[in-house]
Structure formats: C-alpha cells, structure tokens
Amino acid sequence: MNLSPETHSIQSQLARYCRDGILTELSGARAERLPQYRRLVFNIIQDNIESAYPIAFKYLEKEIWNVLVYDFFSTHECQSYQVWKLPKEFMEFVVENNYQEKYQLPFLNDLLGFEWAEMELYNTTDIPYEYGSLNDDIFNGTISFNPEHLILPLKYPVHMVPPAKALELKGNYFVLLFREKETGKIQFVDLSVWYAFLVEQISQNNVTVTELIEYAPQLFGTISIEELKASTEQFIQSMIDKGFVTEIK
Amino acid sequence: MIGLGYRRDFADEFISGSNIKPDFVEFAPENWIGIGGYWKKQLDKVAEKYPILCHGLSLSIGSPDPLDFGFLKELKAFLDRYKVQIYSEHLSYSKCDNAHLYDLLPIPFREDAVKHIVERIKTVQDYLERPFVMENVSYYTPVAAQISEPEFISAIVEQSGCRLLLDVNNVYVNAFNHNYDAKQFINSLPLDKVAYIHMAGHFQVADDLIIDTHGEAIIDPVFDLFEYTTERIKPVPVLLERDFNIPEMNELQGELDRLKSITNLKWSNKHELIA
Numbered sequence: 001m002n003l004s005p006e007t008h009s010i011q012s013q014l015a016r017y018c019r020d021g022i023l024t025e026l027s028g029a030r031a032e033r034l035p036q037y038r039r040l041v042f043n044i045i046q047d048n049i050e051s052a053y054p055i056a057f058k059y060l061e062k063e064i065w066n067v068l069v070y071d072f073f074s075t076h077e078c079q080s081y082q083v084w085k086l087p088k089e090f091m092e093f094v095v096e097n098n099y100q101e102k103y104q105l106p107f108l109n110d111l112l113g114f115e116w117a118e119m120e121l122y123n124t125t126d127i128p129y130e131y132g133s134l135n136d137d138i139f140n141g142t143i144s145f146n147p148e149h150l151i152l153p154l155k156y157p158v159h160m161v162p163p164a165k166a167l168e169l170k171g172n173y174f175v176l177l178f179r180e181k182e183t184g185k186i187q188f189v190d191l192s193v194w195y196a197f198l199v200e201q202i203s204q205n206n207v208t209v210t211e212l213i214e215y216a217p218q219l220f221g222t223i224s225i226e227e228l229k230a231s232t233e234q235f236i237q238s239m240i241d242k243g244f245v246t247e248i249k
Numbered sequence: 250m251i252g253l254g255y256r257r258d259f260a261d262e263f264i265s266g267s268n269i270k271p272d273f274v275e276f277a278p279e280n281w282i283g284i285g286g287y288w289k290k291q292l293d294k295v296a297e298k299y300p301i302l303c304h305g306l307s308l309s310i311g312s313p314d315p316l317d318f319g320f321l322k323e324l325k326a327f328l329d330r331y332k333v334q335i336y337s338e339h340l341s342y343s344k345c346d347n348a349h350l351y352d353l354l355p356i357p358f359r360e361d362a363v364k365h366i367v368e369r370i371k372t373v374q375d376y377l378e379r380p381f382v383m384e385n386v387s388y389y390t391p392v393a394a395q396i397s398e399p400e401f402i403s404a405i406v407e408q409s410g411c412r413l414l415l416d417v418n419n420v421y422v423n424a425f426n427h428n429y430d431a432k433q434f435i436n437s438l439p440l441d442k443v444a445y446i447h448m449a450g451h452f453q454v455a456d457d458l459i460i461d462t463h464g465e466a467i468i469d470p471v472f473d474l475f476e477y478t479t480e481r482i483k484p485v486p487v488l489l490e491r492d493f494n495i496p497e498m499n500e501l502q503g504e505l506d507r508l509k510s511i512t513n514l515k516w517s518n519k520h521e522l523i524a
Binding site: 008179 | 279285289313320348349350356361362389392394
C-alpha cells in the first residue's frame with residue numbers, strides 16, 4: 001500500500017462529509033467550497049432515487065422522503081458501480097429498516113418494489129427468445145412465455161390504484177410484468193393467485209395446463225374444473241394476444 | 250475527429266445523422282454494461298454507425314479502496330464487444346470506505362497518492378490490455394496538497410505510461426477557481442502524452458466559482474484556450490460534452506463545426522493520433 005494513513009484518512013473524511021453532510025475540518029481544503037461537493041454528490045443520489053420512484057416520491061410527505069434518502073446515503077455503503085441500480089439498494093434499505101412501520105405507511109415496501117420492478121425489467125439484459133407456432137392445443141401443448149418477465153406478489157394493489165386507495169384494499173395480489181420484444185415497453189397484468197401459479201409453474205417446470213388443472217383442487221379446494229378450464233383458456237388466449245405467450249407446441 | 254457524448258436524450262438524432270454529424274461518439278460504459286431492451290438496440294445502432302470511445306465513471310483510480318476486479322472483468326468484455334478505441338477515466342476518486350459516491354472527488358496532490366495511482370493504472374492497463382487515458386478533472390478546493398497540480402498529473406502520466414486526456418474546459422474552470430494562469434498550466438503538462446481532448450461548457454455560480462456542469466455552450470475563452478492547446482500538441486480526437494440543458498441539434502452541430510474549423514486550421518498537415 002503506497003498510500004499513507006494520513007492521505008487515506010483525508011480522503012475518507014471528504015467522502016464521509018459528502019455522505020452525511022457533517023462538516024469537520026479538512027486539512028488543506030477551502031472550507032467554504034466543500035459544500036459544493038456535498039451538494040453535487042447528494043443531488044445525484046436524490047435525482048436517481050426520485051426518478052426511480054416517482055409515485056412514492058409524489059405520495060410521501062417531503063419530510064419523510066428526505067429522512068429516508070438521508071438515512072440511506074449517510075449509513076448505507078452503496079455497492080453498485082452503476083448509478084441506475086442505486087434505487088434498488090435504496091428499496092432494500094427501506095425494507096430492511098422497516099420504515100413502513102416506523103412511518104405507518106404499510107404499502108411502502110410494495111410500492112417501492114413495484115416501481116423498482118418496472119425499472120429493472122425495462123433495463124435488464126436481453127434474454128434471447130423467438131416467437132414460434134401458436135397453433136397447438138392450449139391445454140396439452142407445451143407453452144412458452146416471454147422469458148423477460150417477473151411476477152410480483154403484493155399486499156396492497158399499488159399497481160392498480162393510488163397508494164391511499166390501496167390501503168383500503170389489503171389482500172393477496174400478483175402482478176405480472178413483461179417486456180415487449182419490439183418496443184421494450186413494460187406491460188402489466190393483474191393476476192389471480194391461480195394464474196400466478198399457472199405462469200410460474202409453466203415457466204419453471206415445463207408442465208401442461210391440463211396437469212396444473214388436475215392439481216388445482218389440492219390447492220384451492222372445491223372448485224369447478226370446467227369453469228376453471230374455460231377461464232384458463234380465456235386467460236391463455238389473452239396472453240397470446242398480448243404477446244406474452246411465445247409458442248405452444 | 251470531432252465527437253459528441255452520446256445521451257439517450259438525442260439517440261434518434263445520432264442514429265438518423267440528419268441534424269447532427271459527429272465523427273465519433275463517446276459514452277460511459279457504466280451506463281450501458283448489462284443493459285438490454287430498447288436502449289440496448291439504440292446503442293447498437295449508434296455503434297454500427299460511429300467509432301466508439303468510452304469514458305468511465307466508476308473506476309475510482311484515486312480511491313484508497315482496492316480495485317474492483319469484478320467491474321474490470323465486465324468492463325473489459327464491454328470494451329471488446331464495442332471495439333472501443335480509447336478508454337479514458339478521471340484522475341479522481343468516486344468510491345471510498347466501500348461506498349460508491351457517483352461523483353468525482355479531488356485526490357490530494359501528494360507523492361504517496363502519485364505512487365498509489367501509478368501502481369493502480371499499471372494494473373488496470375495490464376488487465377484491460379489496451380492503452381489507458383487519464384483526464385485532468387475540475388475541482389473546487391484542493392485537499393491537503395503537498396505538490397502542485399501539474400506536478401501531480403505529470404508524475405502520474407510519466408511514471409505509469411498512461412496517456413493524458415486534456416479537458417480544456419477543466420483547465421479553464423480550475424484556473425478561474427484557483428486563480429492561476431490556464432496557458433501556463435497547459436504548458437507545464439506533458440503535452441506529448443495527450444491522446445484525447447474534452448471540451449464543454451460550465452456554469453458560474455459565484456463571483457469566484459465556476460462549476461463544471463456540461464450544461465452550457467462552450468464559451469469563447471475556452472475556445473481560445475483550445476486553439477492555444479492545438480498549437481502545442483499533435484492531432485488527437487476532440488469530444489464535445491453536453492450532459493444537461495440539451496439545445497437544438499443545430500446548436501450542437503455549430504459547436505462541433507467550430508471545433509473542427511480550429512483543428513482543420515491548426516492540424517491540417519498532421520496525422521491524427523489514436524491512442
């Protein structure tokens with residue numbers, strides 16, 4: 001290590017100040033200029049987090065929002081070398097430190113998770129896939145989905161209604177997000193627990209719809225198989241129309 | 250060659266090439282590594298049309314922290330993928346005590362920092378297997394300096410074998426902020442090692458302080474300093490940086506044209522150096 005402990009310490013002091021804004025005397029620096037660094041660094045952090053979470057930023061009281069951002073940047077060690085991934089670390093920080101309970105915002109984790117999921121999927125590395133034939137039997141064919149997707153479980157329907165309204169609708173929600181191949185845009189589909197299960201099982205375990213429907217009574221108790229078949233066929237057809245189903249063979 | 254920094258704001262203009270015609274484009278690899286979807290397609294179209302130079306943000310060459318070899322591995326693959334001819338970085342630090350700060354902090358101008366950085370530059374050059382170019386950065390206060398800024402930059406360039414990215418606007422900004430002579434400063438640099446030039450606009454926030462914003466047009470004194478510089482160095486690629494407050498494309502093209510007319514005048518009989 002060529003760097004002297006003194007130089008290391010000076011560099012640490014400046015970095016520390018940029019993170020927490022607490023000014024201590026810094027050797028050989030112009031004190032009146034140091035706030036420029038704090039301002040420039042903190043602006044980058046604020047701008048990135050605000051632009052990743054526009055709904056949360058708009059909905060939360062400014063004072064609370066500022067506390068979250070300040071606490072995050074002053075205490076969390078940002079690990080990603082890519083600034084666009086910084087908001088993910090912010091979300092994880094908010095969840096781990098249970099700010100939603102502290103500020104009585106029970107939807108907060110869901111909202112941040114939903115907003116981040118959209119950004120992450122929008123930017124995520126391409127997964128190669130092609131569209132094939134869709135002519136085979138929906139129930140017994142092997143269905144392939146657009147692999148650029150994720151299913152997000154939520155307690156509050158922040159994907160459908162504003163946060164204040166979502167508070168009144170606590171339940172079990174699932175939202176499917178997938179990236180359109182040509183435009184790169186993110187599509188959102190609200191899923192029932194059955195369709196979330198169906199999409200997950202077909203994606204991961206390569207099973208047929210018939211096999212899953214046979215299994216359904218064990219999961220959901222007494223249900224009408226015929227009604228389930230009819231609604232599932234409708235669902236798969238709508239997913240074909242949306243471009244989420246890429247092949248049935 | 251006169252290039253322009255690539256931004257999503259004017260991706261379509263780059264691709265069509267109808268209103269803006271840079272000779273090359275530059276972007277930060279950190280903004281693109283691992284990116285897919287729409288913007289990856291746009292980037293690939295740009296890369297098919299123009300030579301690519303990359304200017305990094307997160308290497309943090311002056312950091313007390315160890316080099317991030319995970320990042321370097323991804324960076325190398327990216328530079329290879331886009332056949333990047335010049336990879337440059339900032340003579341600053343942006344990570345400290347295991348935390349990224351996402352901006353450029355000034356390194357103390359000290360001998361021990363020179364040794365530290367020289368060793369790291371050599372490591373990076375060996376790892377990336379390509380020439381490495383370091384930029385003089387703008388700074389708003391020196392921090393615990395023991396040697397002068399030109400001594401600091403020169404020692405690093407000479408001892409590490411890297412090339413110099415001379416940011417002429419940064420020289421102007423620093424000369425204003427720290428009350429020194431910009432031309433004298435340029436004369437004191439190892440000008441034979443300059444491989445690349447950056448030009449940009451800035452914003453004056455106080456009577457005695459300019460911030461390097463890349464958000465305004467280049468001002469005449471910076472063009473003058475550029476002309477002065479071109480008289481003293483071999484031909485190299487020149488980049489116009491514009492990151493904020495994006496104007497109409499014809500305004501940017503006007504700046505590119507002005508830069509080109511200067512280089513045509515000063516470098517007309519010289520061959521351009523590519524690092």
